[in-house]
Amino acid sequence: MSDNDILQLLPEIDEISDASLRSKTAEALSLAIQRGGWTAKNIQHAPVTITWKGCSCNLIEHIRVVTQLCIANYNCLSKFYVANGAPLDWDTVVCGALLHDLGKFTEFTWSAGGVTYSENAHLMRHPLSGAVMAAQCGLPDTIVHLIATHSFEGDASVKTAESAFVRAIDDFAFKCTVFGLEK
Numbered sequence: 001m002s003d004n005d006i007l008q009l010l011p012e013i014d015e016i017s018d019a020s021l022r023s024k025t026a027e028a029l030s031l032a033i034q035r036g037g038w039t040a041k042n043i044q045h046a047p048v049t050i051t052w053k054g055c056s057c058n059l060i061e062h063i064r065v066v067t068q069l070c071i072a073n074y075n076c077l078s079k080f081y082v083a084n085g086a087p088l089d090w091d092t093v094v095c096g097a098l099l100h101d102l103g104k105f106t107e108f109t110w111s112a113g114g115v116t117y118s119e120n121a122h123l124m125r126h127p128l129s130g131a132v133m134a135a136q137c138g139l140p141d142t143i144v145h146l147i148a149t150h151s152f153e154g155d156a157s158v159k160t161a162e163s164a165f166v167r168a169i170d171d172f173a174f175k176c177t178v179f180g181l182e183k
């Protein structure tokens, strides 16, 4: 998929203020989508989860929900915490939200039979594979850290404010999509 295709899928990329970070974000998404075997024709089948049956949204929709919730919450903090502003770096929050589940594009794979875990999913759960791909694309350590620590892999780790922020919102958004469903 071209950078323009990625931008069509995830228009929130344009919210990143730094041009270089914007470009690396699109590059990382393009790499993960291509590496996972996803195309314009099947990308809507890329899942948030296959453990929970009947999840109401796909991976692109989940990433957009998390990113838009992060933006809305950041703006709310900035509005009311006027004295010090939101104690978070804007570009790290937006880029981190867009890339937090980067590894899910390679954790799952699509075939005629439907979506399954990919061969190495048990070795490279999405926080690990996503962090590796982000580093390969030259994203800064703050983003690599955020991806690596956004799920239970990060439980025992130091977490930046941006990582803790995206992680909390992702957790909320994920629970909303699986509420009432069974594994």
Ligand SMILES: [Fe+2]
Residues within 6 Å of the ligand: 062, 066, 100, 101, 170, 174
């Ligand atoms: Fe997520």
